[in-house]
Amino acid sequence: MIALGIEGSANKIGVGIVRDDGEILSNPRHTFITPPGQGFLPRETALHHQEWAVRLVQQALEEAGITPSQISCIAFTKGPGMGGPLVSCAVVARMLSQLWQVPIVGVNHCVGHIEMGRVVTGAQDPVVLYVSGGNTQVIAYADQRYRIFGETIDIAVGNCLDRFARLLGLPNDPAPGYNIEQLAKQGSKLIELPYVVKGMDVSFSGLLSHIEGTAKGLMAKGEATAADLCFSLQETIFAMLVEITERAMAHVGSSDVMIVGGVGCNLRLQEMMQIMVSERGARLYATDDRYCIDNGAMIAWPGLLALGQGQAMDLADTTCTQRFRTDEVLVTWRQ
Known part of the structure; x- marks a missing residue:
């Protein structure tokens, strides 16, 4: 068929x-x-x-x-x-x-x-981190449903990245999140940002408001570059996502993690998740932008x-x- x-x-x-x-x-x-x-x-x-x-x-x-x-x-x-x-x-x-x-x-x-991630990677029963422009969820399968163990309580991670890219005037081609990822590779200074994990849930709206309110001032004073801000934003929000994913793994007893959704293409997110799963003796399944x-x-x-x-x-x-x-x-x- x-x-x-x-x-x-x-x-x-x-x-x-x-x-x-x-x-x-x-x-x-x-x-x-x-x-x-x-x-x-x-x-x-x-x-x-x-x-x-x-x-x-x-x-x-x-x-x-x-x-x-x-x-x-x-x-x-x-x-x-x-x-x-x-x-x-x-x-x-x-x-x-x-x-x-x-x-x-x-x-x-x-x-x-x-299901696309499972058929492409061969993952059988992973904890799933689903990160995109409109959704942010940590998911695991049980009793014929994909159960949501944690999620964003306001905006999605991709929406947070996209809106910050618009503030910096980054192009939307091929995607604002991709352009943030490339600029972040040039950053080296970690700016402290709000780290908002509430149990198994995360929040990005306050973090976004904070960095939007301070970004232009920091760049005008020479205290940070646009690359530093992109680097800091990625490091902070990805650390939040890795934390709740690890907690879900411990809860369901899983040794596999799969990242799906548009933000899942981000190589820094995959790298940070790989560090966590390696420390747990687990496996990471991820795909490229085709899927x-x-x-x-x-x-x-x-x-x-x-x-x-x-x-x-x-x-x-x-x-x-x-x-x-x-x-x-x-x-x-x-x-």
Whole structure:
């Protein structure tokens, strides 16, 4: 069986084609990039996705070397995400489902990241650190659900990095978080910032407000460079994430950690996590930007898994929800 998945919950739209043995046949995507200092708004992002959806479907079929008659199901991102972009991609998925007369499956974006990570890395039952522009969660599987052991209580880690990048005027191409990572490599002075861990949860809004309020003053006085500030921001927030991940590992007795989501591409975060897991005699599973960053294959694969459990949807149920929590999904394909 072969599934075509459409992902468009934020500023990236991707179309992936995956076979039921986990082989990724194609996975093109396109990113909506705004000028430096600006974020992306739902309406403009939705228009971008509408412009690119059909051509990405055509590109995915060509790269996979298959025809629509070989597609067994259509999978789309049901949520969480931005309303306009989600609906734009869901409309395309409904159209293809009816046009090609194949079942349609709605996929939780967060579960998509987890299952993509598992099939690519081979991780069996890891504690998952899910870090992206819209989500920050520490997750472990139990009793047919991905349970959230800790999460952000305000903004996501990726949102924190993106907003600081806008303050510094860093470009959004290829991604503001990536440009912070590159600039941080030139920093050497660690500026003390608020370290906010509340049990198993983390908070980034106060930390962001603090560094936004002091950044220009520190740079004007010559007490810190933009690189120093990026370095300090990364070191602080990544230390917070490593701490709650280690606590979850101890709680569930796991010896494996997997990092997923767009921020999971950050090599410094992977390095800090590797130090922690090595000290515990554990293993770290991480991927590169092909699979960490939002893509269509991460929707196609869990769509196939759900279809195998009889979870195809009626068209009337193929709605989107901006707030679709990871632990709401019944994960019937795992034992």
